[in-house]
Structures are given as C-alpha cells and as structure tokens.
Amino acid sequence: MGLNQEEKTELTRLGERIQKTFIAVKSSLAHEANSIGGFSKLLDYNRSNSQRFFAACKASNGLEVLLELPGTQALALLIEKVTHFIPTSLLGQLNQVVRLFSQCLKRHAKSHAQLKRLISDEIKTPQIHPQEQDKKAQLYYAAKSLLKFSVNEVFCIYILRQNKNDPRFLQETALISKSGIQRDAGAIPFVQFYTHPHPEDFEPPVNITCRSKLNSQAFTLGVSKEFSTSGFLESFSTYSPSNSGLVFDPLPKPNCDVTFVFNNPDEVVNPLNQNSPCSSTSLSIKNPVKKLTMLVLLEKQIDRCSTVNIGCYHNNQKVEEGKLRASDMWTERFPEFPNLSITSVENNFAHSQLDQKQIDKLRYLLEVSDTKIQDFICYMTNVDFPIWSSTYRIYFEHQ
Secondary structure, three states: OOOOHHHHHHHHHHHHHHHHHHHHHHHHOOHHHHOHHHHHHHHOOOHHHHHHHHHHHHOOOHHHHHHHOOOHHHHHHHHHHHOOOOOHHHHHHHHHHHHHHHHHHHHHOOOHHHHHHHHHHHHHOOOOOHHHHHHHHHHHHHHHHHHOEEEEEEEEEEEEEEOOOOOOEEEEEEEEEEEEEEEOOOOOOEEEEOOOOOOOOOOOOEEEOOOOOOOOOOOEEEEEOOOOOOOOHHHEEEEEOOOOEEEEOOOOOOEEEEEEEEEEEEEEEOOOOOOOOEEEEEEEOOOOEEEEEEEEEEEHHHHOOEEEEEEEEEOOOOOOOOOOOHHHHHHHEOOOOOOOEEOOOOHHHOOOOOOHHHHHHHHHHHHHOOOOHHHEEEEEEEEEOOOOOEEEEEEEEEO
16 A cells, blocks of 8 residues: 555645754854764764765655655664754754654654655655545636636746856746636736846746747746737736736636746756855746646756756745755745656657647747757656646755
C-alpha cells in the first residue's frame, strides 16, 4: 500500500521544514563546518551521519529530505552535539522537528527503513488519486460558474539566461498564451498581471509580430498579433501601477485568445554572480483554468549548478527576489504535486511532447528573442485543472 495524498502532503511539508531547520543550523556554525569533514570534526559527530545531514540540506524536495535523514538516534545525538554551538531558539526548532519526525515515523511505518521504502516507491511511481483530480475539476467548474469567467488553456514559456550587460541579473523572456477566454456579461474584466516594477514611462502594450526583435536590455510587454484574436490589443483600456495589471475591456469576442510576450532584464537575480540560494519563475492562476502547460528554458551553465523542482503555493505568497529558498515555503504549499520533466528539443522538437500549436509558439518566442535553443535545458509540466487562486512555481536551488 503506497502513500495517499494526505500522507504525501504531510511528509513533504515535514521534510521541507526539517531542511529549513538544518540549513539554519549549518549557517549558524563556524565557517570550518561548511564541509562534511569540518562539520564532523567540529561537532565530534559521525562522518556518515554528517554526510546525511548535508545531503538532507541539498535535497530537491521534502520527500528526498526524509530519505537522506540520519536515524532517530543519530538525530538525538546531533541535538546533543550542537547544543553549545547554536542559539537557544534554533536549538528549540531543531528539537521540535526531530520530535515531529519521530512521531511521523510511528504513524506511517514500523521503521525508518520502511518509511524510506514507501517514499522511494512514491518517487519512482507516483500514485494516481482520481478523487483529487475530481475535486480540482469541481473547483474549476464552481469558480467558473461563480465568476462567469474562465480560460480553457494557459500555455507559457519562460527563458532564463544570464544578462550579458548586467551580470547581477538573469534576463527573463516569456510568452504567456491564453486560449478560450470566456467572459459572460457582468463578469470582472480581463486583467493580465506581471511582476516587474511598473515603469514610470510605461505605454500601452506593443504589437509583437514574427518580424519583431526584442531589445534584450529593455522591459517589454507586448501582444502577439499572430496568436491573438483580432482586435485584442485594441481592447486595452487601462493599467494599474499598484498591482501591475493590464486591463482589457471589453474583449473583442465572447470567446477569444491572447498571447503576451514579455522581456524582463533586471528583476531575477543571477545566482552565478550573487549569493542567491534560489531563483524561480511562476504563474498565478487568477481565473479558473482548465489546463496549464509550463515550459522553462534554463541556460545550461545555470542548470549545471542547480537542482530544479516545482511546487504549488498560496497566491498571496510574497517572494523577495534573491532571498528565496524552497524550504522556506513549506507553510504555503498546497497538496498538489505536478510532475516536472525534461522535454527534448532535439530534431526540431520532434520528441518534445508538445502539440503543433505549442511548438509554433515556442519557435515564435525563440525567433523574436534571438534565442539559440541548443544552449538551454527545457523543463516542462502539465497540470489539468490547476488550483484556482494558487501559484505554480518552478524554482532552481543553486548548489
């Protein structure tokens, strides 16, 4: 019998909470304890268990943290060893997470080894929970009925590369395509949000065509002529500096499509230049959406020193760029576990798992942004009935 959805959620959150505490412990120790050998020597702590401690700190998700943990006796000894090296408040947190892990172990397994087997099986072959999918579908249809507004599909692409002119930042180029926008009379207007601080000289979104070339060093926000319903750009009515939102009202048709193109040169911190533990890109589900597909093209030299993962979080979660760490977000995580995979971009996207329209949009963004696909690794996730009023975040923990 594998883990059910509730157990998986509980274990994932616990693992992320333990990881957050372990990282804080490691950060509070003297500099010589930043290596496995130094940690073991300073604390007079078994080297094998020290190695497990460091592996838990670097694990890519909460379940993997629990796989890497030392046993309960070794954790109790760790508490004893660090007592005189860390602040009292942090020692209390460490005691608490170790106690929670011991309690969790008793609830879910007869031994640590059995728990590891359950988690390993879940990671290798995730359990399918049709009832959870049904609940998400129910939420979609209920929200659609309540708001009188829905989107059939959201397809988005994010390209992250080093900013050649300003090494402090990554250049983020994005395409966000919304198909089947349905808005009934009396519904809220269509608003497209963006995260970049509002420029003082901002003008209406620009018209982007296949012949356009984005200026890599300028913030750009445009509407694709080829992949948007005719008249959509002309329906732009106003923008809100307070929440960085573009308002389009009224829409040109009751059922229409729009594709936005963004270029953001100076917001995402470059982990190769600054001491940033994590970078991320995200999409917030502001309206009921039936299907979500996200692609992230990450420059290979960044990918080589990163661990990539995905999570679904509260929509109101605020992330301070440059200080983000995935384990800090354990309190905000929803019980939703999208699959994240690497999709092939070889042989003209022949094996990319994308449909033809999506491939056309990917080629379009590569062309207008002058991007060479061979320099990137492409991560992909598909989500049916993404949770309304949540944020799907793909993040990159830097080693």
